[in-house]
Every structure is written in C-alpha cells, then in structure tokens.
Amino acid sequence: MNSAPYSWHAFAERQDLAAALAGHVAGRLTNAIAERGTALLAVSGGTTPARFFASLSSIPIAWNKVTVTLVDERCVPASSPRSNAGLVAANLLQNAAAAARFVPLYQEGVSIGETSEADSRMLRSLSWPLNVVVLGMGTDGHTASFFPDADNLEKLLDPSSTSTVLPVHATSAGEPRLTLSLARLVEAGFIALHIEGEDKRKAFETAMGPGAKKPIRAVLDAAGTPVDVFWAP
Numbered sequence: 001m002n003s004a005p006y007s008w009h010a011f012a013e014r015q016d017l018a019a020a021l022a023g024h025v026a027g028r029l030t031n032a033i034a035e036r037g038t039a040l041l042a043v044s045g046g047t048t049p050a051r052f053f054a055s056l057s058s059i060p061i062a063w064n065k066v067t068v069t070l071v072d073e074r075c076v077p078a079s080s081p082r083s084n085a086g087l088v089a090a091n092l093l094q095n096a097a098a099a100a101r102f103v104p105l106y107q108e109g110v111s112i113g114e115t116s117e118a119d120s121r122m123l124r125s126l127s128w129p130l131n132v133v134v135l136g137m138g139t140d141g142h143t144a145s146f147f148p149d150a151d152n153l154e155k156l157l158d159p160s161s162t163s164t165v166l167p168v169h170a171t172s173a174g175e176p177r178l179t180l181s182l183a184r185l186v187e188a189g190f191i192a193l194h195i196e197g198e199d200k201r202k203a204f205e206t207a208m209g210p211g212a213k214k215p216i217r218a219v220l221d222a223a224g225t226p227v228d229v230f231w232a233p
C-alpha cells in the first residue's frame with residue numbers, strides 16, 4: 001500500500017503550533033512574491049484556525065502583494081457566525097495583514113449554482129496556481145468541503161478537474177457549501193494540514209491506514225508535494 005507522503009509537526013501547545021505555522025506560511029508567501037511579484041493563499045475556516053490567523057496577521061511581509069481566498073465557504077452572509085469570510089476578516093485581515101486583498105467565495109443573494117460559476121470566473125482571474133493552502137479536517141476525514149456524504153464527491157475529488165469552485169450539498173455539512181476543487185488545491189507549492197486534539201490525530205492516522213479512502217487521503221495522494229501536518233493536543 002503506497003502511503004501518501006507527509007511531514008508530521010507536533011507541538012505541545014496550540015499557541016506554539018500557531019506561531020510555527022504562521023512562520024512557515026509567511027516564508028512561503030514571501031518566496032512567492034520574490035519569484036512572481038504576488039502570492040495567492042487559500043485558508044480554511046471552522047473553529048481551529050483563529051490562533052494561527054492572529055499569529056500570521058502580525059508578521060510584517062508584503063501583504064499588499066498577497067491575495068487571500070478561502071478553501072471553502074458556508075453559503076451564509078458574512079455577518080453570520082458560521083461564515084468563513086467573517087472568520088478571516090475578524091482574525092486574519094487585521095494588523096499587517098489588513099493590507100492583503102481578500103476574494104470571497106460566497107455572494108449573498110446569488111444561487112449556489114450561479115455563485116460557483118461566478119466565483120470560477122472571478123477566481124480564474126487570480127494568479128494560479130495557489131502558493132499556499134492551509135487545510136483543516138473533520139473527524140470524519142473531510143477536508144475543505146469534501147464531505148463523505150456529498151452528492152458530487154467524485155467530481156469534487158477529481159484530480160483532473162478543470163473546475164475552480166464547486167457547489168456542495170451534503171447533509172453532514174449543515175448549510176450548502178462552496179469549495180475549491182481538489183485539483184486546484186493539490187497544485188499548491190505548500191500544503192499545510194492544521195489539526196488539533198486527540199480525536200483528529202486518531203482520525204488522521206486512520207485515514208492514512210488501509211481502510212476506506214477518506215477525502216483527506218485523496219488530497220494527500222494527489223498532492224504535488226508532501227503535505228505538512230501541524231498537530232497539537
């Protein structure tokens with residue numbers, strides 16, 4: 001069984017993980033700016049990233065040359081506590097990072113199908129491929145909005161997809177979602193997986209084992225570079 005290559009970075013404290021991951025991301029963004037004049041970062045939402053976002057926001061890089069977008073989004077207004085755009089606005093786009101450009105996935109009042117088409121057009125204008133992707137993971141092995149019960153999971157995980165943004169309907173997701181496709185995520189020069197707690201460590205280990213392939217495993221298997229996993233208890 002080919003085991004997907006990844007690097008495991010464990011930290012005793014969540015704040016130490018946040019500072020270390022922020023340093024890695026800031027360094028990769030700075031390298032991208034040096035190489036092509038701009039940098040493209042995609043981050044995940046949920047409850048885990050807030051400390052990391054706060055640490056990254058205060059690192060003085062050329063944020064005016066950085067575009068930040070989302071790995072995925074819940075189809076809710078930015079004012080909703082469920083909004084990933086709201087999480088990024090409140091925790092990342094502050095301090096030095098306030099100078100970054102933010103490109104959201106969800107547009108209020110537009111149907112999810114129209115939004116994913118419109119997002120694809122808007123996002124296609126960005127300087128792909130992504131330079132940095134920061135993923136989260138659920139204990140069910142989902143990452144981004146690649147939920148195991150998604151009705152279009154095969155399309156979401158298709159490594160040859162030409163799609164940029166896809167709609168997701170999955171009972172376990174809660175509200176309808178929009179997600180970057182696996183194909184766009186795995187092109188990134190640096191892919192980090194940020195997980196915390198014993199349950200997620202066990203879920204990751206299981207996903208790396210011989211059982212049914214979970215979405216996180218599909219990402220690691222398709223990634224162009226070994227994924228860096230950042231974990232704290």
Ligand SMILES: O=C(O)[C@H](O)[C@@H](O)[C@H](O)[C@H](O)COP(=O)(O)O
Binds near residue numbers: 045072136144
């Ligand atoms: O919108 C989202 O929910 C995310 O992008 C998703 O992929 C998240 O990373 C995991 O669900 C973990 O979420 P927690 O950090 O809340 O555990």
